[in-house]
Amino acid sequence: MTHTLGRPDFEVISSWIEPGHRVLDLGCGDGTLLKHLIDTRGVKGWGVEIEDANVLAAIKNGINVIQGNLENGLDEFADQAVDHVVLSRTLQTVRHTEGILREMLRVGREAVVSFPNFAYWKNLRSVLNGRMPVSEDLPYQWYDSPNVRFFTLLDFEDLCAKMGLIIRERSVLDEEGNPVTNEVNFLGSLAVYRLTKNR
Amino acid sequence: MPGHSVGVVQSQRAHFDQPLHLRSGGVLPAYDLVYETYGTLNAAKSNAILVCHALSGHHHLAGHYADQPDNVGWWDNIIGPGRPLDTDKFFIVGLNNLGGCHGSTGPSSLNPATGKPWGADFPIVAVNDWVHAQARLADLLGIDSWAAVMGGSLGGMQALRWSITFPERVRNAIVIAAAPKLSAQNIAFNDVARQAILTDPDFHGGHYYEHNTRPARGLRLARMLGHITYLSDDQMGEKFGRELRNSAFSFGFDVEFEVESYLRYQGDKFAGYFDANTYLLMTKALDYFDPSREDNGDLKATMARSKANFLIASFSTDWRFTPARSKEIVAALLANGRNVSYAEINLNFGHDSFLMEDAHYHGVVDAYLRNIKL
Numbered sequence: 167m168t169h170t171l172g173r174p175d176f177e178v179i180s181s182w183i184e185p186g187h188r189v190l191d192l193g194c195g196d197g198t199l200l201k202h203l204i205d206t207r208g209v210k211g212w213g214v215e216i217e218d219a220n221v222l223a224a225i226k227n228g229i230n231v232i233q234g235n236l237e238n239g240l241d242e243f244a245d246q247a248v249d250h251v252v253l254s255r256t257l258q259t260v261r262h263t264e265g266i267l268r269e270m271l272r273v274g275r276e277a278v279v280s281f282p283n284f285a286y287w288k289n290l291r292s293v294l295n296g297r298m299p300v301s302e303d304l305p306y307q308w309y310d311s312p313n314v315r316f317f318t319l320l321d322f323e324d325l326c327a328k329m330g331l332i333i334r335e336r337s338v339l340d341e342e343g344n345p346v347t348n349e350v351n352f353l354g355s356l357a358v359y360r361l362t363k364n365r
Numbered sequence: 366m367p368g369h370s371v372g373v374v375q376s377q378r379a380h381f382d383q384p385l386h387l388r389s390g391g392v393l394p395a396y397d398l399v400y401e402t403y404g405t406l407n408a409a410k411s412n413a414i415l416v417c418h419a420l421s422g423h424h425h426l427a428g429h430y431a432d433q434p435d436n437v438g439w440w441d442n443i444i445g446p447g448r449p450l451d452t453d454k455f456f457i458v459g460l461n462n463l464g465g466c467h468g469s470t471g472p473s474s475l476n477p478a479t480g481k482p483w484g485a486d487f488p489i490v491a492v493n494d495w496v497h498a499q500a501r502l503a504d505l506l507g508i509d510s511w512a513a514v515m516g517g518s519l520g521g522m523q524a525l526r527w528s529i530t531f532p533e534r535v536r537n538a539i540v541i542a543a544a545p546k547l548s549a550q551n552i553a554f555n556d557v558a559r560q561a562i563l564t565d566p567d568f569h570g571g572h573y574y575e576h577n578t579r580p581a582r583g584l585r586l587a588r589m590l591g592h593i594t595y596l597s598d599d600q601m602g603e604k605f606g607r608e609l610r611n612s613a614f615s616f617g618f619d620v621e622f623e624v625e626s627y628l629r630y631q632g633d634k635f636a637g638y639f640d641a642n643t644y645l646l647m648t649k650a651l652d653y654f655d656p657s658r659e660d661n662g663d664l665k666a667t668m669a670r671s672k673a674n675f676l677i678a679s680f681s682t683d684w685r686f687t688p689a690r691s692k693e694i695v696a697a698l699l700a701n702g703r704n705v706s707y708a709e710i711n712l713n714f715g716h717d718s719f720l721m722e723d724a725h726y727h728g729v730v731d732a733y734l735r736n737i738k739l
Contacts, residue, residue, distance in 0.1 A: 188702065210702065218711070218725055225676075225706050225732040232695060232707045242696040242707075 174343025175254055175280040176202060178358045182278060182335065183207055188248035190274060192236055192266070193256035195220050197229030204229075212248075214240070237262055243273040252278045255303075255356075258313040264329060271331065271363045280358040285318035285351050288341070302341045303355045319351045326361065335360040368447025371403045374428035374438070378468065381501055385463075388653075391488025394477060398502055399468035400424050400460035403444060404452035406506070411739045413456045413508045415499060416440065417516035417523035420591070420647045421639060423467035426459035442722040449731035454739075455512065463498050464490045464646040472642030473574060483642075485571020490646055492519075492654045496526045500534065512737050514673075515539030517719030518686065519647065522654050525694065528671035529656050535673040537737055539730065542683055542719040544690035545664050545697070546655035551685065554594055555648040558587035562641045571642055584641045585632035592631050597682035597715035664697040674704040676733045678726070680718035681711045706733065 176199055183189060185208045191200050194213025203209045212230040215221050224231035232242060237260060251274030253266070258281050260266050270277040282303040283289075289299035298308040306313065317325075319338070326333055338346045338354035346354045382395040401424050406413060416426055418439070427444035429437050438459075444450040450457055461469040464487060472487040479486075503511070514524040514535050521543030528538040547555075562568060565583030569576050593601075605624035620626045660666035675698055679691035688709045698705040708729045712718035718726070 212699065221708055222725065222728050222732055225708075225729055228736045230704050230706050232705070233709045242692055242699055244700045247699060
């Protein structure tokens with residue numbers, strides 16, 4: 167199965183975003199997702215990115231990019247400034263997990279979060295075999311990984327409950343990017359959530 | 366350096382005889398602006414970029430004069446064929462602002478009412494007055510709307526002001542190392558600089574031209590002080606440290622540390638060519654700059670009037686206009702849903718970083734400008 171720009175979670179995220187919406191993509195890299203959303207969904211978008219090379223690449227891509235560190239919050243953005251705040255495959259790299267989730271739902275009506283599931287069976291198997299997992303969705307060695315938080319779907323849903331965040335939709339994918347519907351915490355490699363603060 | 370210089374350039378002079386009513390209440394009955402252009406204005410007149418200068422800048426942005434090969438423009442490293450301000454694509458305009466001392470009408474020009482130099486009687490000019498004067502130059506050149514207005518420091522403030530005063534005439538604003546208004550500390554530094562000039566015995570109330578003298582000591586001190594605020598502590602440490610000109614302490618007040626030697630040299634050089642009245646005017650223009658004043662300090666409301674796309678850039682070591690000050694502009698634009706990109710550039714040269722050649726910094730400007738559709 168081929169996926170949009172090689173990123174199966176991008177398709178899920180795209181499908182949740184209405185044409186013309188305002189989107190803020192945190193950790194936007196070179197702006198690939200935003201460019202895709204602008205081209206296919208006609209959104210208005212901004213990205214936040216910390217790395218110089220990515221900021222330059224995003225500007226080259228014609229994307230609005232604000233250089234900044236997510237750990238410091240989103241002070242430049244007003245309350246409810248956008249419809250969707252996206253954090254794709256980045257939550258596990260952020261130390262202030264609760265802080266960034268709160269900031270996302272301060273700035274956006276909805277938060278869209280994707281992250282690798284550390285309880286994916288291949289990851290568990292790897293640990294049982296005595297090795298930290300390396301996979302499509304966890305493509306780093308333990309010593310060069312940007313990831314600082316290691317959690318599972320169940321862990322994340324517990325945190326959402328604790329913070330009073332409402333899970334509006336969830337999409338779980340295997341390593342090939344195919345949807346998983348049963349035993350998601352065991353069979354899912356990547357999870358995508360759509361969260362709001364209020365029902 | 367990629368690309369190359371624009372080579373030999375010439376400055377031009379435009380005369381305007383429509384009176385210009387100034388923010389201060391003063392009126393300039395007529396005035397001259399000197400300017401330079403590089404590249405070719407296209408048939409649609411859609412490829413023009415205005416580059417505004419900072420406190421001590423002028424119209425000579427790039428290239429050199431045929432008879433002065435060493436007189437290279439102050440932003441030559443960013444302008445030319447293949448450079449970020451690519452003269453193969455854009456028509457670049459630089460001018461000397463009103464009140465300046467590089468050929469445009471200023472305090473050393475003759476006041477038509479008295480036949481003597483204006484001196485202290487030259488009216489105080491605000492950033493918005495410069496923008497209005499620049500608009501008349503745009504009219505003269507047949508430019509309805511700028512592809513971009515840009516500048517660093519006080520030049521960036523002019524770009525910001527353009528986007529508010531003439532939203533229909535600015536498609537992109539590139540605001541580098543600037544701030545939406547000065548802080549108390551910024552104004553304090555400016556006032557010490559002004560006091561140095563105003564208290565110089567050679568100042569003669571600003572009419573020193575008639576006394577065939579100039580307040581060079583005051584101007585020199587003002588520049589030395591300003592220069593400290595343009596550099597970063599780290600950079601000064603690296604460049605000079607505590608190096609002595611001679612190996613031992615001399616236990617006197619002559620030049621001893623290398624940093625003293627450098628500052629005195631910079632001060633002397635500046636005092637040799639710059640006009641003290643212009644320095645006073647420029648620092649006041651900085652102090653008064655605050656477009657949000659029209660909206661009771663609500664910069665979001667002010668920026669709602671702009672229509673341009675924005676590139677905002679700041680420098681990590683700039684303590685005169687810190688990255689946080691640029692982010693105030695970014696926040697006001699985001700609050701209005703404007704197209705804006707913001708780059709915080711790691712360069713070690715403090716406020717003066719905006720003049721430096723750096724691959725990432727120039728890469729950001731280059732990438733932004735290449736996406737401008739003409």
